[in-house]
Amino acid sequence: MNVIELDSISRTFGLGNGATTALREVSLTVPKGEFLVIMGPSGSGKSSLLNIVGLLDQPDDGEYKLNGRDVAFLSQRKRAKIRRNHIGFIFQNFNLIGRMTVLENVSLPLLYKGVSTVKRYERASEILKYLGIQEKEYYQPNQLSGGQLQRAAIARAMVNRPSIVLADEPTGNLDTKATKLIMAALKEIHEAGNTIIMVTHNPDLAAYGDRVIKMLDGKIEEELTGASLKKELTAQRKEAAEVVDAAKNRAIEPQKKAKKAVRKKTAVKAVKKSAPKKKGAKK
Ligand SMILES: Nc1ncnc2c1ncn2[C@@H]1O[C@H](COP(=O)(O)OP(=O)(O)OP(=O)(O)O)[C@@H](O)[C@H]1O
Numbered sequence: 001m002n003v004i005e006l007d008s009i010s011r012t013f014g015l016g017n018g019a020t021t022a023l024r025e026v027s028l029t030v031p032k033g034e035f036l037v038i039m040g041p042s043g044s045g046k047s048s049l050l051n052i053v054g055l056l057d058q059p060d061d062g063e064y065k066l067n068g069r070d071v072a073f074l075s076q077r078k079r080a081k082i083r084r085n086h087i088g089f090i091f092q093n094f095n096l097i098g099r100m101t102v103l104e105n106v107s108l109p110l111l112y113k114g115v116s117t118v119k120r121y122e123r124a125s126e127i128l129k130y131l132g133i134q135e136k137e138y139y140q141p142n143q144l145s146g147g148q149l150q151r152a153a154i155a156r157a158m159v160n161r162p163s164i165v166l167a168d169e170p171t172g173n174l175d176t177k178a179t180k181l182i183m184a185a186l187k188e189i190h191e192a193g194n195t196i197i198m199v200t201h202n203p204d205l206a207a208y209g210d211r212v213i214k215m216l217d218g219k220i221e222e223e224l225t226g227a228s229l230k231k232e233l234t235a236q237r238k239e240a241a242e243v244v245d246a247a248k249n250r251a252i253e254p255q256k257k258a259k260k261a262v263r264k265k266t267a268v269k270a271v272k273k274s275a276p277k278k279k280g281a282k283k
């Protein structure tokens, strides 16, 4: 069964000369239980696509069926209801509420579902513990580091055990250990039969996907699975390593030159100092 069916979805922001077309007739089908990865350069439309899939935004044109139901142009209220019952979001910019503690933030999706306060906090606390930030549950978001914020945002997305998780670069600010933790959590959700759509630039994380779609200029440019996916990710890793090496060389080169220049200058000074003064030279 297909959970998500997009047919010729288009989305343009702004008007006239200032208009940007973020999505150009995108069609995409996601079967239940798939781990789909979206890659592509900055500005290629990945977040715009995720926002439409998550019913946070509406397309200008096209069809969207979620669990077989037409949802592209539902009312705001109906979309909100579907969201809180079925979808967990991990945003690129966290979107935690500043006046609330981490625990309140994380338990919020359960409040909308009508779960009692005690149960809400129990469940939220449990998931914060799983993600290694339970000791921060009574803090407010502005008292947390970037990585801790990200984990709190992930806890909030997972708290109501959604059947669809949408993650926009969920490990962007995390160190290796925290990244592994988040990916293990996503893997667990996936293995329980849920659907995951994750945006990432990292080929190591893309390897968790059953399928990768590459976006370019508002369109799905390429789709990769199985052997071709492995080959592509290996190539991407190699390319990334080469870029890093080249950057390192560029960064080191001018320093070497600068050092040489300093040495030269010092040497000239030393020579001048030690050189015997010409006869008649002024003191
Ligand atoms: N609310 C908005 N108003 C105007 N333009 C927008 C809006 N949201 C997105 N855009 C534009 O649409 C295009 C696609 O943006 P989008 O955020 O989907 O890119 P992205 O692939 O997620 O990039 P990144 O990797 O940088 O997050 C960009 O040119 C962006 O400037």
Ligand SMILES: [Mg+2]
Pocket: 046, 047, 048, 092, 168
């Ligand atoms: Mg984005």
